[in-house]
Amino acid sequence: MHRVFIVHLQKKLESIGHHLINDGPFCERSGRNNGVIYFPTINVTKDSLIVGALESAFNEMDETIRQDNLRYDGVNGGCTVVVCLFLMGKVYIANAGDSRAVLCKKNSPSIPLSEDFTPETERSRIRHLASQNPHLLGGEFTSNEYLRRPVRKDLGNLILHRAAHMTGWIYKVATDEDLKFPVVFGHGKKSRVLATIGVTRGFGDHELCVYNSSIRIKPFLSSQPEVKILDLSAHSEKELEDQIIVMGTDGLWDVVANDTASSILFNTLDQYSETDKTRFKYRFLSAAQDLVMHARGKFGEKGWKMSDGSGKLLLLHHQLI
Amino acid sequence: MIFSIHFPVAATIDDISVFVIPLAGYKSELLDKEIKEIPLLDESSREKLFSRSSSDEKVVTDSSEIEEFNIKSLEPNENINTVWQEVEELEQKQLLPTAKIASATEEVKVIPEPQPQLSDSNTENPKNSVAVVLEPENDAQVTDPVKEVKNEPVVTKEQ
Numbered sequence: 001m002h003r004v005f006i007v008h009l010q011k012k013l014e015s016i017g018h019h020l021i022n023d024g025p026f027c028e029r030s031g032r033n034n035g036v037i038y039f040p041t042i043n044v045t046k047d048s049l050i051v052g053a054l055e056s057a058f059n060e061m062d063e064t065i066r067q068d069n070l071r072y073d074g075v076n077g078g079c080t081v082v083v084c085l086f087l088m089g090k091v092y093i094a095n096a097g098d099s100r101a102v103l104c105k106k107n108s109p110s111i112p113l114s115e116d117f118t119p120e121t122e123r124s125r126i127r128h129l130a131s132q133n134p135h136l137l138g139g140e141f142t143s144n145e146y147l148r149r150p151v152r153k154d155l156g157n158l159i160l161h162r163a164a165h166m167t168g169w170i171y172k173v174a175t176d177e178d179l180k181f182p183v184v185f186g187h188g189k190k191s192r193v194l195a196t197i198g199v200t201r202g203f204g205d206h207e208l209c210v211y212n213s214s215i216r217i218k219p220f221l222s223s224q225p226e227v228k229i230l231d232l233s234a235h236s237e238k239e240l241e242d243q244i245i246v247m248g249t250d251g252l253w254d255v256v257a258n259d260t261a262s263s264i265l266f267n268t269l270d271q272y273s274e275t276d277k278t279r280f281k282y283r284f285l286s287a288a289q290d291l292v293m294h295a296r297g298k299f300g301e302k303g304w305k306m307s308d309g310s311g312k313l314l315l316l317h318h319q320l321i
Numbered sequence: 322m323i324f325s326i327h328f329p330v331a332a333t334i335d336d337i338s339v340f341v342i343p344l345a346g347y348k349s350e351l352l353d354k355e356i357k358e359i360p361l362l363d364e365s366s367r368e369k370l371f372s373r374s375s376s377d378e379k380v381v382t383d384s385s386e387i388e389e390f391n392i393k394s395l396e397p398n399e400n401i402n403t404v405w406q407e408v409e410e411l412e413q414k415q416l417l418p419t420a421k422i423a424s425a426t427e428e429v430k431v432i433p434e435p436q437p438q439l440s441d442s443n444t445e446n447p448k449n450s451v452a453v454v455l456e457p458e459n460d461a462q463v464t465d466p467v468k469e470v471k472n473e474p475v476v477t478k479e480q
Binding site for chain 2: 084091232237238240241243244245246247248249250251252265284285287288289291292296297
């Protein structure tokens with residue numbers, strides 16, 4: 001998958017390569033009326049071209065997976081994606097899903113380089129989409145949200161609800177329509193779209209349906225990444241020595257806070273002396289493994305769990321799902 | 322414009338994958354050795370890649386591009402984390418699968434471990450996560466006309 005994605009991204013970046021080595025802003029032009037017409041009102045920066053290349057590559061990769069899903073056996077499922085592109089003194093971090101990139105700085109708070117895309121964070125987008133396309137709900141779900149999920153004995157009574165276009169609450173008389181399951185249900189890591197999936201962006205999942213039905217999940221999922229830009233050009237190598245990007249899946253970030261990860265990272269690195277070259281070159285490898293092992297916890301009678309409270313929450317969380 | 326892909330440092334077990342990218346050293350000798358050119362995949366290559374994957378899931382990744390390390394071979398400092406010692410004990414008891422380090426183009430699948438009834442935290446279907454690091458071979462040093470705040474690494478958002 002990585003290779004195929006690189007091919008998509010490479011083609012996109014090659015298409016804007018001539019812009020990247022010239023000064024912007026860039027304007028669209030047309031050859032109509034036997035001449036060249038410029039549209040100077042639209043300023044296109046190099047950053048926006050690179051962001052566009054990433055977004056386009058994400059979309060094409062998702063489409064490639066869709067086609068391969070139809071063409072080959074066994075090519076199914078989906079995944080979250082986070083990409084770091086180093087280009088011209090900047091890092092472009094493209095994220096679709098709940099994997100995460102974090103900039104860890106020694107003796108300073110960490111800086112998140114991506115935002116998670118979950119039913120919780122994209123509640124508004126999902127509900128608007130459901131409201132505008134009720135046929136996607138298969139008659140089983142509703143785009144409304146309720147303070148308390150209505151039951152049959154509430155029919156005819158006033159209940160608090162909010163429609164997709166609302167952020168506040170309002171009373172309405174409960175009808176059979178209100179007994180349907182909300183398209184986004186639950187909170188935090190337990191939130192789900194169509195009672196099925198807990199992440200709203202990424203690649204694949206073209207074949208995923210609501211359990212025991214033909215209601216497809218994919219129309220509510222997006223492959224569009226959010227792209228953030230980290231400018232390194234103003235910093236010397238010395239300044240960047242204590243700045244490290246940690247990219248991890250939700251298996252890490254569900255149980256390890258950003259600043260905790262940063263602390264583990266630098267604690268490990270501090271154990272390696274530059275004079276011991278044999279060991280020194282493995283310091284980042286060891287740090288990555290320490291983060292993995294910290295997230296995984298210890299193996300006990302009841303399986304893997306962390307020694308502190310967060311691990312217990314993890315196991316409880318898994319059991320509840 | 323030729324681009325390359327590398328995983329500077331990666332570790333993965335189960336659904337936990339971590340990639341560490343030191344900003345100061347992403348062009349250092351340590352990391353450059355990992356850089357590999359990515360060939361364009363023609364249709365026949367894709368056919369081969371995916372047809373193999375359908376019969377054997379592990380072959381989605383070119384195995385020649387994966388380096389595997391045993392945790393013990395890394396000689397970690399015992400003071401770093403007591404986890405290391407416990408890992409070795411568990412390995413001796415064969416309770417812990419050997420951790421594998423991915424350095425190429427795909428995360429490594431690890432031998433299944435004894436798990437309590439854990440399900441994926443996001444979906445009822447197993448999901449894999451992907452993390453990719455790209456780096457251009459030739460960085461064209463061009464000044465962006467758009468001024469940016471450069472006192473601290475600045476995170477801007479374009480959506």
